[in-house]
Amino acid sequence: MKIVKISSLGCPSCIIMNKIFRELKEEYDFEVEELDYDFDALEKYNPGVIMPEYIFFKDGKEIKRLVGEHKKEEFIEILESEK
Numbered sequence: 001m002k003i004v005k006i007s008s009l010g011c012p013s014c015i016i017m018n019k020i021f022r023e024l025k026e027e028y029d030f031e032v033e034e035l036d037y038d039f040d041a042l043e044k045y046n047p048g049v050i051m052p053e054y055i056f057f058k059d060g061k062e063i064k065r066l067v068g069e070h071k072k073e074e075f076i077e078i079l080e081s082e083k
Helices: 012-027 072-081
Strands: 002-007 031-036 053-058 061-067
Touching (some): 002 012, 012 072, 061 072
Parallel strands (some): 002 031
Antiparallel strands (some): 002 053, 053 061
């Protein structure tokens, strides 16, 4: 599985979610592409304006998006269901 994480430097929700995302990276095996809304070209992912945005891919196909603040359990549910 691959997760594209789109965040912004001045985003309070992004700062809050960083701890949860770090924990997930330690506990689960997935590829991560981290992009900054302010500096990176994001056209291919078509993000909204609410950050952070997490886009889940399996076998190269988008399967889910989470936008804004979410509980760790929501990420785990997606990661576990796609094993």
